[in-house]
Amino acid sequence: MSENQTPGAPELRWYWEDFTTGLSMTFGPKTVAREEVMGFAREFDPQPFHLDEEAGKASLFGGLAASGWHTAGMVMRMMCDGYILDSSSLGSPGLESLKWLKPVLVGDELRARMTVLGSRPMKSKPHVGLVHHLWEAINQHDEVVMTIESWAMFRRRHPGALAAAQESTPQGHTPGL
Amino acid sequence: MSENQTPGAPELRWYWEDFTTGLSMTFGPKTVAREEVMGFAREFDPQPFHLDEEAGKASLFGGLAASGWHTAGMVMRMMCDGYILDSSSLGSPGLESLKWLKPVLVGDELRARMTVLGSRPMKSKPHVGLVHHLWEAINQHDEVVMTIESWAMFRRRHPGALAAAQESTPQGHTPGL
Numbered sequence: 001m002s003e004n005q006t007p008g009a010p011e012l013r014w015y016w017e018d019f020t021t022g023l024s025m026t027f028g029p030k031t032v033a034r035e036e037v038m039g040f041a042r043e044f045d046p047q048p049f050h051l052d053e054e055a056g057k058a059s060l061f062g063g064l065a066a067s068g069w070h071t072a073g074m075v076m077r078m079m080c081d082g083y084i085l086d087s088s089s090l091g092s093p094g095l096e097s098l099k100w101l102k103p104v105l106v107g108d109e110l111r112a113r114m115t116v117l118g119s120r121p122m123k124s125k126p127h128v129g130l131v132h133h134l135w136e137a138i139n140q141h142d143e144v145v146m147t148i149e150s151w152a153m154f155r156r157r158h159p160g161a162l163a164a165a166q167e168s169t170p171q172g173h174t175p176g177l
Numbered sequence: 178m179s180e181n182q183t184p185g186a187p188e189l190r191w192y193w194e195d196f197t198t199g200l201s202m203t204f205g206p207k208t209v210a211r212e213e214v215m216g217f218a219r220e221f222d223p224q225p226f227h228l229d230e231e232a233g234k235a236s237l238f239g240g241l242a243a244s245g246w247h248t249a250g251m252v253m254r255m256m257c258d259g260y261i262l263d264s265s266s267l268g269s270p271g272l273e274s275l276k277w278l279k280p281v282l283v284g285d286e287l288r289a290r291m292t293v294l295g296s297r298p299m300k301s302k303p304h305v306g307l308v309h310h311l312w313e314a315i316n317q318h319d320e321v322v323m324t325i326e327s328w329a330m331f332r333r334r335h336p337g338a339l340a341a342a343q344e345s346t347p348q349g350h351t352p353g354l
Contacts, residue, residue, distance in 0.1 A: 061268065100271050
């Protein structure tokens with residue numbers, strides 16, 4: 001049991017230290033179901049091309065297309081089931097970019113690939129580390145349909161001393177949290 | 178009726194030309210309901226701090242917190258009801274940044290503010306224009322809890338000639354779609 005673990009709670013597989021640069025894992029698949037596409041659209045994004053077959057076909061998407069936010073949600077769920085729920089995840093301060101590269105259509109089958117781009121301790125919280133990663137959604141034709149580049153926070157297996165953490169030099173983007 | 182409109186369809190309020198730089202509109206409010214937070218989390222982001230009051234209190238969020246993806250979905254819905262559904266929206270190629278600045282907790286009341294940062298014709302499609310905008314989610318304490326900077330595509334009221342469109346010089350980010 002880690003020093004950082006609630007007594008009696010199950011050991012977690014993924015702490016900050018485990019996300020080594022270059023690590024890449026693929027999860028899923030998830031079939032894009034018509035009723036889920038339309039249900040999400042009705043609640044969050046009721047544009048015609050997400051709700052109606054004919055409107056989808058007439059749109060730039062060329063078919064009944066999932067809301068881009070729904071695609072992000074489906075990928076989030078695959079990431080949760082794949083590693084986040086067995087990790088010391090503390091949330092995310094945001095995304096550096098999100099690209100919807102190709103339409104996601106009803107009947108598509110998506111996989112979710114995460115690749116670690118880098119990591120660093122969190123200056124203000126010695127028990128927290130940041131992981132910089134690329135998430136990709138990939139369809140049944142091996143086309144990358146969405147990319148997300150972002151930072152996430154994870155509890156550390158071995159918290160650093162505050163002073164040691166402060167010595168680190170963060171590169172690039174500095175999340176607000 | 179616009180030359181660009183399906184015969185018999187209602188006139189739309191918002192075409193590409195209407196999104197002038199500096200235009201700012203605020204929509205909502207939307208109350209963050211417990212059952213919606215937990216329902217979204219169960220489907221897309223089942224991390225304990227989005228599902229369980231105690232886990233939320235013990236987290237960096239300090240309470241039962243909406244998934245950041247849910248916050249984005251709620252803002253998308255306010256934007257749809259506020260202007261997108263009465264526009265010539267053709268979708269979005271992606272986000273340049275998304276920041277989750279503060280927790281969104283059960284019981285919060287959110288508003289959604291859109292501000293036009295700029296626009297330009299789309300080089301490859303003379304009937305389409307791009308709008309660069311900032312979206313902000315603002316809570317009942319007037320705190321900005323989330324920002325999104327992105328591009329969106331709208332049909333033009335008066336499509337440009339292809340040659341004229343090609344003369345334009347796109348600045349900065351060039352969306353893939």
